[in-house]
Amino acid sequence: MPSVRDVRTKAGEEPITMLTAYDAPTAKIVDEAGVDVILVGDSVGNATLGYETTLPVTVDDVARHVGAVSRATESALVVADMPFLSYGTDERTSLENAGRMLKEEGAQAVKLESGPHTVDLTETMVQLGIPVMAHLGLTPQHVNRYGGYPRQGTDQEAAEHILELARAHEEAGAFSLVLEHVPSNLAADVTDALDIPTIGIGAGPDCDGQVLVFNDAVGLSEWSPSFAKQFGNVRAEMERAVEGYVSAVEREEFPADEHSHEETDLDSLY
Ligand code: KIV
Numbered sequence: 001m002p003s004v005r006d007v008r009t010k011a012g013e014e015p016i017t018m019l020t021a022y023d024a025p026t027a028k029i030v031d032e033a034g035v036d037v038i039l040v041g042d043s044v045g046n047a048t049l050g051y052e053t054t055l056p057v058t059v060d061d062v063a064r065h066v067g068a069v070s071r072a073t074e075s076a077l078v079v080a081d082m083p084f085l086s087y088g089t090d091e092r093t094s095l096e097n098a099g100r101m102l103k104e105e106g107a108q109a110v111k112l113e114s115g116p117h118t119v120d121l122t123e124t125m126v127q128l129g130i131p132v133m134a135h136l137g138l139t140p141q142h143v144n145r146y147g148g149y150p151r152q153g154t155d156q157e158a159a160e161h162i163l164e165l166a167r168a169h170e171e172a173g174a175f176s177l178v179l180e181h182v183p184s185n186l187a188a189d190v191t192d193a194l195d196i197p198t199i200g201i202g203a204g205p206d207c208d209g210q211v212l213v214f215n216d217a218v219g220l221s222e223w224s225p226s227f228a229k230q231f232g233n234v235r236a237e238m239e240r241a242v243e244g245y246v247s248a249v250e251r252e253e254f255p256a257d258e259h260s261h262e263e264t265d266l267d268s269l270y
Contacts, residue, residue, distance in 0.1 A: 002077040004109055004175040006038060008243040011197035016209025018079075019217060020206050021229075022065045023049050023059040024072035026214060031073045037199075038073055039111060039211060040066045042081045042141070047215045053143050057083040059097050063105050070106025080131055084141045087119050091124065098130050099140065111178065113139035119168045126173030134169035136162050138181035138201065149225070151202075153182040158190075165188045167196075178211060179203040202227030 004051075010016050018037035022044045030038055044065050047059040056246035059082075064081045080101035087094035091186045101107040109131035112118050124134045125201040153159040163186075166177055176197045179187045184204020191198045191207055200207030202225065216223040216228035220235050 002036075002108060003187055004073060005078065008175050008196060011176075011195065011208045014216055016199055017195055018045075018209055018211035020047070020211070020214045021069050022214070024068045026073040027069040027078075028215065029078045031213070035076050036209070037211075038076045039079045039081060040069050040107070041111075041213065042083045042211050045083075047213060047221070054140050055084045055143070059083060059086045059100070062086075063100060065102050066101050066105040066107050077109065078107045079109045079111050080105065081111045085141050087112055088121060091121065094121055095125065095128065095130070098125055100127075102130060107131055109175065110193045111135055113138070113141045114165060114169055114174075116165065116168075117158055119165075119172050122169055123171040126130075131174045132169075132172075132180060133173040133199075135178040135180065136165055136169075136182075137179045140180075149181070150238070151181050151183070153186045159183070159186045162186065163190055165195060166194060170196050176209075179207060181225075 002260065007016060008234060017035045018038065018039055019030050019035050020039045020041040020043055021030045027038055040062060042054040042057045042062060044061060045051040045054040049061065050055065051057065061081055062083050070078050082098055082132035086097040098110045101110055110125070111133040112122065112135065114134040114136050118134070124132065125132050138149060140149060143149065153162045162182065170175060174196060176199055177194065178199050178201065179190060179204040184227060187198065187200050187203035188206035197208035199209040200210050201211045212228055213221070217231050218231040219230040224230070245254070
């Protein structure tokens, strides 16, 4: 069974690979490709549920997708991303919501978009047996504070604050840290300062690992951020297949003989 220890010990060794997945067939592909960590991101809101932001995503949404991903995953570590306001309001609710992902849905860890308010919570979760992946830099659940998705840590004070919070979360027991949309030299400094692995998204090459949203990586998203790279063009392939289906039905080429069967012993009903 994959463990957070496997991910922890990779810091400074081989690069850690992490991708999001939200459903069973995708998780199977991602797992069989050898990805180390599958994140059931709250990006499920934009990627599959049709929301403009991650804010409307509920605990039930994430739980349903974590269950699907866990059932299809054999080797990768499955991390459940805790949605907006499912943690950090009161401790009991935060623990119940996060605990549900491990107890009922098969995740091995949770990710929290982190800040000063998640240091003690991280410590409590870890003590109770809920491994925590921290997340600093751009935290999309703060979209209304930022007024969009701007780069973070771009001045000295903000960079020092990120480093300070990274250290505090490591000390609180987080097993890894996602750094999103921060300067690559800041990500390099944070990576050097920590023993736990950093996993970057839009944070340059010097993190211990990289993460992308699945839909961006395979070329399924209609729009993707400048820091994401498309490693395929799944959207074009899906369009080609759907157009092929529509045209085959309209031209009465589908179903063909091999897609139907006739029962010769059946009496005619007319
Ligand atoms: O929700 C998500 O997919 C994430 C990653 C982009 C790190 O938080």
